[in-house]
Amino acid sequence: MTVPVDRAALVARLRAAGCVYAEDEAALLVAAAGNPAALAALVERRVAGQPLEHLLGWAEFGGVRVAVDPGVFVPRARSLLLVSAAVAVAGPAPAVAELCCGSGALSILLAERLEPRFLAAVDVDPAAVACAGRNLAGRGVPVFAGDLFEPLPAGWRGRLDLVVANAPYVPTEAVALMPAEARLHEARVALDGGPDGLAVLRRVAAGAAQWLAPGGHLVVEAGAAQVDGLRGVLAAVGLASSVVHDGDLDATAVTARRESPGGDGP
Structure with a gap:
């Protein structure tokens, strides 16, 4: 009609x-x-001021229509850099976890492009868990409710080949400067990264050092001005990092590798 x-x-x-x-x-x-x-x-x-994606009930991400419920973080095009960076460092049939998954948009593309031997998504926000659960139901990807690595099966510790996280990295004081459609209509927990924007990423890094297999990689998004600080955080937990920037997407990703027992470099 x-x-x-x-x-x-x-x-x-x-x-x-x-x-x-x-x-x-x-x-x-x-x-x-x-x-x-x-x-x-x-x-x-x-x-x-309500987000267009919440009104439509979906967002386009990497050529895929992803369901997005009211209150759930809307996937941004710049996060496509996380997908390409993850694909670049992942080996064949990797074991993958996506943290801070929101709608599960990253996991949808990772499931298609990596053919992982297992893949799970995690979020602390119940609305995001429900939304991601519907998006990933037909892909055999479980969605866990909880804080970062905490809800993952204990047997996965030290076995993950790849951890991807679009964790919140906006400094607390800067949240008030964000567009109203994000600030008022997306979960605060998906935006607020603490005083310097790195509070959640510090915990992601510390957990990754324990949950990654030797030679495994962590891939995260960050602001360009946060890169030096974040790389210092990663180095402090034994992860050797590198930076990927995409000017077209105006996006910055940081990849970090857990060194093998022999001390191999990245």
């Missing part, structure tokens, strides 16, 4: 509300609405 609408007026209203890609958003909202009343309600909510 095609909803009758004044496209020019709709685009103008969205643009006035600060929607940069107003034409694209207008088309998506019209397609999602079943009738004029539903469209009007969606537009009102979008103009009020």
Whole structure:
């Protein structure tokens, strides 16, 4: 069913509300609405600052439509760098864990591109766990509720080949400066990285040093200004790191390797 609408007026209203890609958003909202009343309600909510992805119920990530529930962190295109960085360091049939998984978007792509022997996702936010569980249900990827490595089976300790985490890294004081659609509509736990933005990443690094197999890799996202501090954190727990930057995505990833018992370098 095609909803009758004044496209020019709709685009103008969205643009006035600060929607940069107003034409694209207008088309998506019209397609999602079943009738004029539903469209009007969606537009009102979008103009009020709700994330487009929460209104649609999905986000496009790496060519895949990923379900995103209200309150759940919306996957950003820049996090595609985590996927490519992980693929670059992973060996054949790796054992993989995604921490801070949100909607499970990274695990969806990792399951396709790595063909892991096992893959699990973890998040501390119940809404994210439920959302990721639906997204990953048909892929044989379990989703655990809990804090970082804590809910993983104890037998996996020291056996993981790859840990990927888009952990929160926004400094606490900077959260207030984020766009309202993120600050007001995504879980604070998915955004706030503590006073310097590295509080959660420090715990990820410490856990990875215990849960990675010798030669295994940790891949995380960070702000460009945080790289030196993060590499120091990784070195302190025995992980040798390198940095990958993608200017097109405006993204920075840090990969870190747990050295083998023989002390091999990265």
